Amino acid sequence: MLVAENLDGFYGRAQVLFGMSLSVGAGEVVVLLGRNGAGKSTTLKSLVGLVELGAGSVAFEGTRIERLPSHRIARLGIGYVPEDRRIFTDLTVMENLEVGRQPARAGAAPWTPERLFDLFPNLAAMRDRPGGRMSGGEQQMLTIARTLMGNPRLVLLDEPSEGLAPVIVEEMARTIRTLKAEGVSVLLAEQNLHFARAVADRAHVVEKGRSRFAGTMDALMGDAAARAAFLEV
Amino acid sequence: MTANVVIQFLNGLAGASSLFLVATGLSIIFGVSRIVNFAHGSLYMLGMYLAWSLIAFFGRGSPFGFWGGVLGAALAVGVAGALVEMLVLRRIYRAPEMFQLLATFALVLVVKDAALWLWGAEDLLGPRAPGLRGAVEILGRRVPEYDLLLIAVGPVVLGLLWLLMNRTRWGTLVRAATQDREMVAVLGVDQAKLFTSVFFLGAFLAGLGGALQLPREPANLAVDLSIVADAFVVVVVGGMGSIGGAFLAALLIAQAKAMCIAIGDVELFGTVFSFSKFTLVAEFAIMAAVLVVRPWGLLGRPPAAARGAGAVEPPLVPPGPLFWPAAMLAVLVLALVPLGGEGYALVLLIDIAIFALFAASLHFLMGPAGMVSFGHAAYFGLGSYAAGLAFLKLGWPVEAALLAAPAIGGAGALLFGWFCVRLSGVYLAMLTLAFAQIVWSVVFQWDAFTGGSNGLVGLWPQGWLKDRTTLYLAVLLVSALGIFALWRMVHAPFGYALRAARDSALRADAIGIDVRRFQWIGFALAGTFAGLAGGLFAFSKGSISPETLGVARSVDGLVMVLLGGVQTLTGPVLGATAFTLLQDEIARATTYWRAVLGLAILAIVLVFPMGIAGALRILVARAGAGR
Numbered sequence: 001m002l003v004a005e006n007l008d009g010f011y012g013r014a015q016v017l018f019g020m021s022l023s024v025g026a027g028e029v030v031v032l033l034g035r036n037g038a039g040k041s042t043t044l045k046s047l048v049g050l051v052e053l054g055a056g057s058v059a060f061e062g063t064r065i066e067r068l069p070s071h072r073i074a075r076l077g078i079g080y081v082p083e084d085r086r087i088f089t090d091l092t093v094m095e096n097l098e099v100g101r102q103p104a105r106a107g108a109a110p111w112t113p114e115r116l117f118d119l120f121p122n123l124a125a126m127r128d129r130p131g132g133r134m135s136g137g138e139q140q141m142l143t144i145a146r147t148l149m150g151n152p153r154l155v156l157l158d159e160p161s162e163g164l165a166p167v168i169v170e171e172m173a174r175t176i177r178t179l180k181a182e183g184v185s186v187l188l189a190e191q192n193l194h195f196a197r198a199v200a201d202r203a204h205v206v207e208k209g210r211s212r213f214a215g216t217m218d219a220l221m222g223d224a225a226a227r228a229a230f231l232e233v
Numbered sequence: 234m235t236a237n238v239v240i241q242f243l244n245g246l247a248g249a250s251s252l253f254l255v256a257t258g259l260s261i262i263f264g265v266s267r268i269v270n271f272a273h274g275s276l277y278m279l280g281m282y283l284a285w286s287l288i289a290f291f292g293r294g295s296p297f298g299f300w301g302g303v304l305g306a307a308l309a310v311g312v313a314g315a316l317v318e319m320l321v322l323r324r325i326y327r328a329p330e331m332f333q334l335l336a337t338f339a340l341v342l343v344v345k346d347a348a349l350w351l352w353g354a355e356d357l358l359g360p361r362a363p364g365l366r367g368a369v370e371i372l373g374r375r376v377p378e379y380d381l382l383l384i385a386v387g388p389v390v391l392g393l394l395w396l397l398m399n400r401t402r403w404g405t406l407v408r409a410a411t412q413d414r415e416m417v418a419v420l421g422v423d424q425a426k427l428f429t430s431v432f433f434l435g436a437f438l439a440g441l442g443g444a445l446q447l448p449r450e451p452a453n454l455a456v457d458l459s460i461v462a463d464a465f466v467v468v469v470v471g472g473m474g475s476i477g478g479a480f481l482a483a484l485l486i487a488q489a490k491a492m493c494i495a496i497g498d499v500e501l502f503g504t505v506f507s508f509s510k511f512t513l514v515a516e517f518a519i520m521a522a523v524l525v526v527r528p529w530g531l532l533g534r535p536p537a538a539a540r541g542a543g544a545v546e547p548p549l550v551p552p553g554p555l556f557w558p559a560a561m562l563a564v565l566v567l568a569l570v571p572l573g574g575e576g577y578a579l580v581l582l583i584d585i586a587i588f589a590l591f592a593a594s595l596h597f598l599m600g601p602a603g604m605v606s607f608g609h610a611a612y613f614g615l616g617s618y619a620a621g622l623a624f625l626k627l628g629w630p631v632e633a634a635l636l637a638a639p640a641i642g643g644a645g646a647l648l649f650g651w652f653c654v655r656l657s658g659v660y661l662a663m664l665t666l667a668f669a670q671i672v673w674s675v676v677f678q679w680d681a682f683t684g685g686s687n688g689l690v691g692l693w694p695q696g697w698l699k700d701r702t703t704l705y706l707a708v709l710l711v712s713a714l715g716i717f718a719l720w721r722m723v724h725a726p727f728g729y730a731l732r733a734a735r736d737s738a739l740r741a742d743a744i745g746i747d748v749r750r751f752q753w754i755g756f757a758l759a760g761t762f763a764g765l766a767g768g769l770f771a772f773s774k775g776s777i778s779p780e781t782l783g784v785a786r787s788v789d790g791l792v793m794v795l796l797g798g799v800q801t802l803t804g805p806v807l808g809a810t811a812f813t814l815l816q817d818e819i820a821r822a823t824t825y826w827r828a829v830l831g832l833a834i835l836a837i838v839l840v841f842p843m844g845i846a847g848a849l850r851i852l853v854a855r856a857g858a859g860r
């Protein structure tokens with residue numbers, strides 16, 4: 001479904017990605033593991049046009065997207081949930097969802113606020129609350145819900161478990177499994193191996209802007225060298 | 234008295250409506266695109282002229298003719314705004330802020346000359362609205378019916394805008410984009426379309442404001458800058474991006490002006506004060522008070538830290554070992570020019586020397602101090618007028634009068650700078666322009682003291698400076714010393730502190746640099762040297778007029794600095810030379826030199842969106858790599 005090859009990514013003049021490659025299959029949950037500053041977030045951003053790409057190609061369902069503007073990529077069906085959430089704090093929950101709304105896709109029931117409130121019951125009680133007056137966990141739910149309003153086929157989630165209480169992390173894992181069951185593919189960046197094992201089918205280990213390892217979670221657990229690449233020393 | 238106050242109150246309300254329309258358009262555009270549209274006043278002016286023509290075309294007598302003309306003009310201006318966004322601004326969203334400001338300023342120049350070409354230099358008296366030509370009697374005074382209509386327009390537009398922003402998907406997207414436009418794009422919203430539509434709305438509002446004003450004020454070519462300066466004040470007072478704030482501020486300022494007129498002449502301590510001449514001072518006082526209490530405006534909020542990496546200014550290149558000898562040699566060679574005769578070349582060289590000093594003072598403010606001023610000519614002009622008035626009214630000798638120039642220029646910069654350093658970036662630029670416009674208006678209106686639009690004449694120096702050659706040498710020497718002093722300061726601890734403050738105010742604060750104070754002193758110094766240049770200008774020309782401190786001159790200074798490049802010390806001198814020579818050529822060839830200049834600026838900005846200096850650096854790097 002998504003194949004990225006040899007991405008060179010830049011912030012201004014500073015190169016951060018050095019030939020990063022990865023792939024996500026239909027209905028798959030893939031995790032990017034790596035230390036702080038390894039380039040996980042940059043990789044996700046580069047897929048949705050937020051990072052300048054030097055060389056490299058990205059194909060999404062057969063369409064080359066590496067030179068497309070962000071909104072075109074989103075409309076093709078890639079949803080991006082940033083690490084820092086980036087809720088519109090002046091807008092209410094319903095308005096935040098409205099900004100994310102895009103036409104339905106053939107062959108799948110479109111996401112509506114009501115369906116999303118089933119998925120995130122917390123949000124249902126605060127439809128008219130401004131985004132700025134929500135807790136971190138609530139904002140995390142909202143930012144995912146907002147992205148789902150675009151009916152993406154692939155969701156990029158940047159450290160969804162970061163800074164959340166264990167119960168909420170559990171809920172997040174359930175959410176990801178629900179998405180998978182709905183047929184939505186997921187690519188997530190994580191540092192939490194436990195969380196990754198609970199949701200992911202496959203993993204890429206990112207080190208210094210490259211993919212150090214690619215394989216199933218089981219293969220990763222059996223490869224001590226690859227694990228050492230992202231475990232904090 | 235009461236009746237008078239009530240009438241003026243109504244007058245103020247009527248005036249507030251147009252002002253609100255313009256200011257809120259400016260504010261909405263800024264919110265989404267982060268571009269301060271200096272050409273917003275030009276859109277207002279276009280609205281006036283287009284309404285004049287369309288109403289004449291549709292028929293002045295009929296209500297359809299009038300209202301059709303007003304609406305048609307507003308729509309046409311809206312389309313013009315959308316076109317400007319698509320053709321010019323869209324290309325420079327990623328360029329440095331200063332280039333964006335300059336591009337919109339170039340549009341001001343182009344639109345002004347286009348209007349001059351299409352409609353001529355004479356003011357065009359507007360038609361009155363059919364059916365609303367009468368007046369209503371209130372407290373024994375007659376209030377024009379049309380004014381009552383205008384009073385209603387403001388709140389109605391405010392209400393409609395509120396509905397648009399809060400009850401439609403488009404408004405939701407606009408509000409979201411105002412906060413984080415990148416995120417909006419990632420969610421699948423086409424920013425380009427959103428921006429174009431926002432420009433359409435903002436321009437439509439400006440055009441509507443202008444068209445509605447036509448029955449109260451003739452269409453004229455000076456309205457663009459005066460209304461945009463007013464709109465800046467309103468936006469700064471109300472809070473950037475706040476529609477309600479713009480409404481409140483427009484009311485406040487229009488009322489303050491109206492009350493000044495209502496009070497009229499008052500006798501105080503035996504002298505008669507004409508309050509009606511203090512409308513600008515009232516505007517200034519309100520802005521000052523608001524900025525002190527609420528720096529981000531009545532309903533505004535502090536700007537969020539910009540997303541993404543800001544462009545880090547490359548360090549200034551220190552002059553090489555041969556620099557000073559070369560500079561001295563250049564001055565020496567220039568000093569020998571009069572040996573070849575006293576022709577036109579000498580006149581041009583005097584201009585170049587003066588503007589090099591002016592540009593260097595602006596460069597000092599923009600480069601090392603990082604404060605972009607769109608009103609630097611105010612201090613140049615204050616210097617000119619101080620020198621001229623000391624010479625004419627006080628009978629001071631030229632030498633003493635020349636000392637008054639930097640003193641007054643510096644004092645003005647000290648006063649205005651105190652407010653300006655409280656803001657940064659585009660807010661600061663807007664404020665500098667507003668101050669410059671206020672100084673200009675005072676000089677323009679104060680006939681008895683400044684000679685009004687005629688200016689001051691007969692500033693020919695007597696004694697040893699009477700001789701052109703001596704005057705040239707004196708100007709050359711003073712300018713060279715002034716530029717030298719500015720350059721020295723850049724490479725002194727004071728200059729380092731300024732640059733530290735520019736690059737990271739927070740960190741500079743943390744290591745014990747009082748950022749605001751340094752910036753304030755820097756601002757005042759820049760004003761001082763600009764004032765000195767202005768003093769030289771007065772005596773080299775023999776006469777000065779309000780144009781000496783007009784906004785156009787401020788822009789000239791900016792273009793000089795940008796032409797030369799901000800990163801080098803020689804930039805402003807080279808820029809001033811190139812600009813003065815070019816302008817001389819163009820002005821002799823066509824009356825539409827402003828448009829030519831504007832188009833040239835646009836070309837520069839569109840072709841080198843990273844600056845000429847940046848483009849040159851890239852070229853040099855490539856050439857180096859190729860070898």
Ligand SMILES: Nc1ncnc2c1ncn2[C@@H]1O[C@H](COP(=O)(O)OP(=O)(O)OP(=O)(O)O)[C@@H](O)[C@H]1O
Binds near residue numbers: 037041
């Ligand atoms: N906006 C930026 N400008 C410049 N450099 C950046 C920017 N964002 C990240 N970097 C640099 O790029 C590299 C990769 O950063 P990235 O955010 O992709 O890491 P990450 O793997 O997501 O780390 P973390 O686990 O801390 O989120 C780091 O060295 C970082 O310093």
Ligand SMILES: [Mg+2]
Binds near residue numbers: 040042083158159189
């Ligand atoms: Mg990250």
